[in-house]
Amino acid sequence: MINKKLLATFGLLSIVVFMAMSPAKQEEKPKFTNLKVLPKNITDKQLHVVMEEWEHALGARCSFCHVRNEETKKMDFASDAKPEKEMARHMFKMTVMLNKKYFEAKKDSTGMVMETGVNCNTCHKGVSHPEIVRASEQPRKPRPGPAQGGPPPAGQAAPVATPPAGTPPPNGK
Numbered sequence: 778m779i780n781k782k783l784l785a786t787f788g789l790l791s792i793v794v795f796m797a798m799s800p801a802k803q804e805e806k807p808k809f810t811n812l813k814v815l816p817k818n819i820t821d822k823q824l825h826v827v828m829e830e831w832e833h834a835l836g837a838r839c840s841f842c843h844v845r846n847e848e849t850k851k852m853d854f855a856s857d858a859k860p861e862k863e864m865a866r867h868m869f870k871m872t873v874m875l876n877k878k879y880f881e882a883k884k885d886s887t888g889m890v891m892e893t894g895v896n897c898n899t900c901h902k903g904v905s906h907p908e909i910v911r912a913s914e915q916p917r918k919p920r921p922g923p924a925q926g927g928p929p930p931a932g933q934a935a936p937v938a939t940p941p942a943g944t945p946p947p948n949g950k
């Protein structure tokens with residue numbers, strides 16, 4: 778009698794275990810396998826927006842940070858073989874910290890800290906390895922017009938103020 782009860786219990790248990798391991802659960806498995814700084818639940822679309830943003834900011838291709846698997850002849854995006862990838866993580870953490878600590882940035886709906894003050898492009902401007910340049914040693918910009926806010930001298934274009942990408946419209950707050 779006891780043995781039969783035990784058997785029934787084990788029988789039920791194994792069904793529970795089997796169901797827990799069934800493929801229905803596996804579909805929820807995260808798509809990306811090696812995220813350390815970006816949100817683990819980031820969607821495919823959101824990740825590609827970030828990656829393309831980094832490409833443009835650094836003026837570099839995917840292969841600047843990612844390696845190709847020579848056997849499969851495919852990009853191995855999860856691999857950490859390139860030091861540039863780790864450097865990008867380091868830079869991402871720095872950028873998040875600057876925004877959070879010094880620009881009072883909040884998180885967006887995906888859980889990422891918003892780029893309210895700085896982003897990769899603030900420093901990189903399309904260059905993968907920005908060199909330090911003393912401001913006093915760089916060529917001077919043309920002086921502003923005589924009256925403050927007045928029209929620029931003839932032959933000089935007025936500066937165009939373009940808001941940086943990702944800046945929310947000024948109305949909502």
Ligand code: HEC
Binds near residue numbers: 808813839841861
């Ligand atoms: C400046 C470096 C850099 C560039 C350029 C870059 N990536 Fe990434 N990528 C990273 C880093 C860093 C991670 C890991 C992020 C983390 O740890 O959360 C990553 C992660 C990924 C992942 C997730 C891999 C996984 O399974 O964990 C994919 C997919 C990916 N990148 C695709 C791309 C594509 C496609 C491009 C080109 C359009 C690109 N990346 C350009 C640095 C870069």
Ligand code: HEC
Binds near residue numbers: 835861901905
């Ligand atoms: C505050 C300025 C600043 C910001 C913001 C910044 N970077 Fe950088 N980054 C630098 C500087 C300066 C270097 C060169 C470092 C050196 O000389 O070792 C660099 C180097 C790098 C490198 C290494 C390049 C190489 O030649 O090996 C990568 C990759 C990189 N940054 C990615 C990023 C990404 C991605 C972001 C945004 C998430 C970012 N950076 C934001 C200043 C910045």
